[in-house]
Amino acid sequence: MTEYKPFTLAVIEIVKSIPVGYISTYGDIAKYAGNPRGALSVVRVLSSLSRKFDLPWHRVINSRGVIALNSEDGFSIQKQLLLDEGIEVDEGGGIDLKRYRFEL
DNA sequence: TTAGTGACAGGCA
DNA sequence: CTGCCTGCCACTA
Numbered sequence: 001m002t003e004y005k006p007f008t009l010a011v012i013e014i015v016k017s018i019p020v021g022y023i024s025t026y027g028d029i030a031k032y033a034g035n036p037r038g039a040l041s042v043v044r045v046l047s048s049l050s051r052k053f054d055l056p057w058h059r060v061i062n063s064r065g066v067i068a069l070n071s072e073d074g075f076s077i078q079k080q081l082l083l084d085e086g087i088e089v090d091e092g093g094g095i096d097l098k099r100y101r102f103e104l
Numbered sequence: 105t106t107a108g109t110g111a112c113a114g115g116c117a
Numbered sequence: 118c119t120g121c122c123t124g125c126c127a128c129t130a
Contacts (some may be wrong), residue, residue: 004127004128005126005127005128007126007127008127008128025112025113026111026112026113027112027113027114030112030113030125030126035125035126035127036113036125037113037124037125037126038112038125038126038127039112039113039125039126040109040110040111040112040113040124040125040126040127041110041112041125041126041127041128042111042112042126042127043109043110043111043112043126043127044109044110044111044126044127044128044129045127045128046110046111047109047110047111047128048110048127048128048129049128057111060111061111062111062112062113063112063113063114064112064113067111068111068112069111070110070111071111074111075111078111
């Protein structure tokens with residue numbers, strides 16, 4: 001049984017608490033979880049743990065308000081999921097943070 | 105255990 | 118505006 005850091009567990013809870021129609025950023029989640037510098041850790045959580053836990057990873061983007069996925073596939077999938085939730089996504093994956101950003 | 109990875113953030117030219 | 122550099126943390130093999 002793997003023991004995850006409190007930070008990681010906090011990230012999982014926060015991500016799961018993001019309501020439909022809203023999004024958040026890696027940096028913000030990291031801050032809420034207690035690590036303003038742990039943005040990359042958030043990436044780790046979504047990248048690795050989203051498979052084990054059912055996390056709405058598509059509701060998390062980078063601080064620039066853009067979908068950050070490398071893969072074209074994942075990018076399209078995330079964009080589609082967001083659009084499906086009523087979020088306006090630009091062709092390049094751009095999203096209006098001020099409008100959809102979920103703040104604790 | 106050590107090293108590498110990863111969908112980042114912020115600052116600066 | 119764009120692009121490059123550094124710092125940061127936790128997970129995986």
